[in-house]
Amino acid sequence: MSVPQFQSIQCADCPIRHRAVCARCDSGELEALDAIKYYRSYEAGQPVIWSGDTMNFVGSVVSGIATLTQTMEDGRTQMVGLLLPSDFVGRPGRDGAAYNVIATTDVVMCCFRKKPFEDLMAKTPHIAHRLLEMTLDELDAAREWMLVLGRKTAREKIASLLAIIARRDASLSTDAVTGAVSFDLKLTREAMADYLGLTLETVSRQISALKKAGVIVLEGKRHVTVPDMRRLIEEAGDDSDGGVFV
Amino acid sequence: MSVPQFQSIQCADCPIRHRAVCARCDSGELEALDAIKYYRSYEAGQPVIWSGDTMNFVGSVVSGIATLTQTMEDGRTQMVGLLLPSDFVGRPGRDGAAYNVIATTDVVMCCFRKKPFEDLMAKTPHIAHRLLEMTLDELDAAREWMLVLGRKTAREKIASLLAIIARRDASLSTDAVTGAVSFDLKLTREAMADYLGLTLETVSRQISALKKAGVIVLEGKRHVTVPDMRRLIEEAGDDSDGGVFV
DNA sequence: TGTGAGCTTTGACACAGATCAACCAGAGGC
């Protein structure tokens, strides 16, 4: 694997600092974090960790996409979180993983072994506060998603998912003239279905419907252009279009 | 209002400490917390706070039940959390409330004004760590609930809800001989529907079905006896019957 | 004792989304 020197979450440069552990790059703990970090990479489809396994590290996604999922005995699965670059994985103070973490694309993670990270956390309140903040963000996102899962129609669910990805995905580009947003959809229809509590057939049908209605434009099956974000957000039925997922 | 002297979450006696802020009752911060606490009471049906309002306190539920809900413009609502005695409300470091908090029964809360609480938190790492722990618990619960909302059938949803309440509700009593568990259901059918992403009619039908199947026994409409918890958990389709909601 | 309000139950019917099945498109591999 090649170690990425630029787009990392370590403290020295924090290019995506708004979600990184070390947002407050102004004290000595940054070098300490820097000193204990290491990188791991995973191929698309590979598990990062299984629910219940002991997890001896925490870390952030540097590049790629991973998913958090829960599964019932009979195979029904629900995605409970989507990890984009700069998102944090791991639960300081807990030993077991609570969910399956699967790399959906090739993924590079910046990791810290648990013990030294927790030691550092005990010494530096900044980090503990930052973790609390990130966990509260995740909680907000999870609860926002409960509304999506519990009360939205299939069409609204798809629009909600596209709106989230459009807001967060780094591969996104915006047309300066028209304001149109476009991005690569890095999830299969099945992964989207698992996120939305639908079947992949329904996902496919609703994407076709949004395309036919002109809310989105597709090039191939995976590249999406949104001519008018407001239109998409309207389809999502979103009052809160707030910043919860930002 | 009468100030409850016994069942409170303040640090002096911590009767329900496993979820309270100050679980580690071994240092001076406890008196400090004790010194700034005050009590508030709310009548059944009364709002504690509306989403978006600024919230100048944090606190724990001492008695009664409150709900966290999100609402769409057209009135569809989803409950995103259930607050039972000892649960914590409020987001240190955030100003606005993210959800509507409504008292479902009469509720007494033990509150701390935000500013002094945050000051205390800055000084005492215990409290910050405890809050992180509690937030991680809530996150786990929210994600577990995402599986319920996204993938379970109506019948499984009802069974899951009853199982959670049976595990957490303080009003619960267990028959020493048969092992049967019984408790008062303090939610209306409509509140259950909002929690489960169903309609109240479906909730009513599925409760009737579980009753007919002998999984539960009803006295009146609100008192539930579960002759065999394993049977209920089986109906919930729960692999994880873990401790997430405990 | 009657009346009304709030909550719950039950029935009949409609429909969104699941299920089952067939087919399509692109990317290797040979």
Add this chain to the structure above:
DNA sequence: GCCTCTGGTTGATCTGTGTCAAAGCTCACA
């Protein structure tokens, strides 16, 4: 060129849950 594999689309049909409507409890209060 052909084969095969994976992921995606579309159609036909089924079904679980929503919707609409009526009626039953239970309790408070006149």
